[in-house]
Amino acid sequence: MPHDPHEHDHAHDHDHDDHAPVTEAEPNGPYQHLANATRELLIEKGYFGPDDIRRMIERIDERSPALGAKIVARAWTDPEFRARLLASGRQAIEDTFDTDVIAADLVVVENTDAIHNVVVCTLCSCYPVFVLGRPPDWYKSYAYRSRVVREPRAVLREFGTQIADDREIRVHDSTADMRYLVVPKRPEGTDGWDEEALAGIVTRDTMVGVAEVPTPA
Amino acid sequence: MSARFSVGEPVTVRAAFPTPPCHIRTPFYIRGKTGKVERICGEFRNPEQLAFGNYAADVIPLYRVRFDQARVWPGYDGNPKDTIEVEIFEHWLEPAPGDR
C-alpha cells in the first residue's frame, strides 16, 4: 500500500490511537472487536503502550515506493552504484541512502532487453516494505499468488503489460528470508534526465515487475 | 556451517509432503523438480521450527534455485527460456548429478 499518506495519517497527530471511539469510517465486526480487545489487554499487561503503536504506525507509513524509485534512478545513472546494488542490495542501499535499518536481505534484479523479472510470494505475501511501502491488495490476492508463477505472460497482460515473446520472463517466488526489488528498463527518450526526473517516472508496479516504465511522451 | 551445494550445481527438491501441523516454505509446485543453484543466500534459522515457537531453531543454509519453467509445469506454453527462482533451505535439496 505504498500510496500517498491519507486521511488516517492526519489523525495520528492527536492522541487518537487507543481507547478511541470507533469512527464511522472503521468497520465494526467481530474481528475488529477481537483486535481492540487484544490491543487493550496487551497494553494493560505491559507488552507495549498506546504511544508505541502510534509510533510504529507512523514508521511504517513513512515507507513508500519513493525510496525504491530513488534507488532505481541512481542505478540508472551511476554504474558503480548499480554494480554494488546488484551484488548486495541491502548493503548498497544502507551505504548510500539515509534510511532506517533494513530488516531483510534484498535481492535486486535488473530488467534488460533479454530478461523481464517479476516478483511474487505464493505462500503468503512477502514484500520489500522498506523500499516500496506496504503491498497493494492485488499483490496479496489469491489470483496473483496462484497464477503468476505458471502463466506470467497472461497475468502481466491483465496489468496491461505485454512482454515480447523472445524475452525471458524470470519469476521470483519470495519463499523465505530474501526480498526482491526489480530495476526496470530505463526507457528511451530519457537521456540527460537527472536522478529526480528519472525517479519521477518509476512506479511501484515497475519495481514489482508487473509493468514497464513507458517511454515519456 | 558450510553449504553442501555450490553455485551452478544441479539439485532436486525433495518430493516430500508433510501434513499439518507443519510450516513449510518449500512450495508444493516445486517439490520433486530439478534446477540449478543460483546463489547461496546465507544461513537462517529454520522456519519449520521457528513457526512453533522454537526461537533457538537450527541455523541452516538457504539457497536460491533457478528452474526452467518448461520443466516445472507440464504443457508450459511460454518462452522455453522462461525461468522461475525459489528460495529453498538445504534440507529440502538433493544432489542431481545426472543433470549437468
Next chain:
Amino acid sequence: MSDDPFRQHHDMGGLDRGAISPDSHEIALWEKRIESMVRLLSMRDPPIVTVDEMRRGIEELPPELYDTLSYYERWIASLTNILVEKGVLDADELKARAAADAERSS
C-alpha cells in the same frame, strides 16, 4: 481449489484463483494497528510472537475461513490463536473483552 490432498490450502502457486483486479484499497487504521501490534511483539527480545508463528497460525485457519477473511482479519485470528496457545492471553478474558468492545460500539 486443489485436487491434491497433500497440497495445503495456502500453498496456491500454480492454481488458478481467478482474474487479477489491479485495484487496491487504502489500508485502514484498524488494519494498521494490527500490523503494528504484531511488529512490536516480534521486535521484543525474546519475541512474543514471530512472523513464522504468525504465518503458521494463518495456515492453520480452516480453508473456508482463510478464503472469507480479509488480510488483516486473518492476521488478528492468527495472532489471538497464538497468544492464547502461548498463555500470553486467556481465551475467556479475550472473549469477554471483545464482547465489551462490541457493546461499547453498538
